[in-house]
Amino acid sequence: MIEQLQKLPGVGPKTAQRLALHILNRSEDEVQGIAQALIDAKKQVGFCQTCFHLSAQSTCEICRNRDRDSSTICVVSDSRDVIALEKTREYDGKYHVLGGVISPMDGIGPEQLHIQPLVRRASTPEVREVILAISPSVEGETTTLYLGQLLKPFTKVTRIAFGLPMGGDLEYADEVTLARALEGRRELD
């Protein structure tokens, strides 16, 4: 069990041991509950067919929400980034999750990302702005460049312009920084 737990992100040998001891001290019912919740989540949660955010239904809550501004799409690499941006409560548009960034070393080109559906969404008249909020790593920058060129013929494209920690992931950016970054976006040339 310790070995399995250690495969989880952020869980080292010590944490794994602590979790394992904790689980062993619970009643069988409780453990059954935890296990079932994991399996249920895995079975039920898939991807939103529109924005590719994690979702139990074929369209996620954000895409279904009519109060949200559907003229802006914020493009991120990962579902974790959606969660981070949602915490800021500064953004009330829609999202698009790419599922990664361009990285030839890992065999990830544009074809491996959810880019075609993004182009289709961006080319509808309803969409007036696409915000690229991809982490400023070398791979993220390259993806931003690529999307900028690709989407410019269809709509206004901006990017989050500053304040993101260098080389860091979006998920680590503190909420104030993210909120400021959203305000400070600039148009891609």
Next chain:
Amino acid sequence: MYLKSLHLNRFRNYRDREVQFDAQKTIVVGNNAQGKSNLLEAVELLATLKSHRTSRDRDLVRDGDEIARVSATVKRSYGETDMAITLRKQGRRVVTRNSENLRRQMDFLGAINAVQFSSLDLDLVRGSPDTRRSWVDGLLIQLEPVYAYILQQYNNVLRQRNALLKKIRNLEENPPSRELTAQLALWDAQLAAHGSRVTRRRARVLERLAPIAQSWHQQISGETEVLEIKYAPNVARSQDDPEQVQQAFLEKIQQRRVAEQNLGTTVVGPHRDEVDLIINHTPARSYGSQGQQRTLVLALKLAELKLIEEVIGEPPLLLLDDVLAELDPNRQNQLLEAIQDRFQTIITTTHIHSFDDQWLQNSQILTVEAGEIHPFVPNI
């Protein structure tokens, strides 16, 4: 700046040792393979987050242990700072400053500055261009820590671009598809953007270093020889304008397009830079005796010391690993005069009397044996 103490825990052959430095000069005496260079390596690591002996953290962790820790207290004009690095056989290192974990390694750099001089440094003259590039990079990292980040980004672009070029070569579609050509163009732009940052900074630092090194060299060699340091970047630049340098990159990439696609690797960029060391119009490597080459390296090291002092406004540490005994009395004197009492110096040697006695005056003397450090007790 003054290194007050250094604590080595499970580092190389040290189990757990703390050294208090209590003089401007510390002489570390010990037989071969006892831990003298390891001690200096720990200081180098604090100054640059790199070791010139290995690029793998697991080599630095004591055999049989999992985690090593190097910590130090350094006194600067603005106050005292505690620095620590935790190294693991497996996994990432953690760096802290005044017990605060730093997320970016860049924020660790700059608290301790050091110039290391060992007999290996003769490779600066004789070795491959790679040796000289890492020397310039190491200096730059200390002068402007953001360079560590710039260089890391450049190397990242290089790896990604090489992967794409390899893919293009292996597909053997000739010419490559429009989609792949478009992707390559993105990485061309990245190579130009990041490569030009590296090139411009290297040019800038060498421009400042060259006259200082030249004047030291003239002084040490008795005004008979003239040293020139010439930066020979892979992408030549006519002026130091970011746009212009990037343009030069893109043009050269265009020229070497076919070659790159056939080789499946990047041949344009600062990873192919050279730094030419020239004495009396002759490449230093084919010029003169070992002694003359040593004079050249000594001049380079003294220039590093002065440049760091000039830029950061405090004298850096000087680490002399086994080299003092290799210098003749005249050069030993020149060195001693140059550092005076301003630069805190740590000197390693196998024999206490292998260099001039004036080095021993006002020095702290320590002995190292199998990873244990003790005050020196002279044999009577």
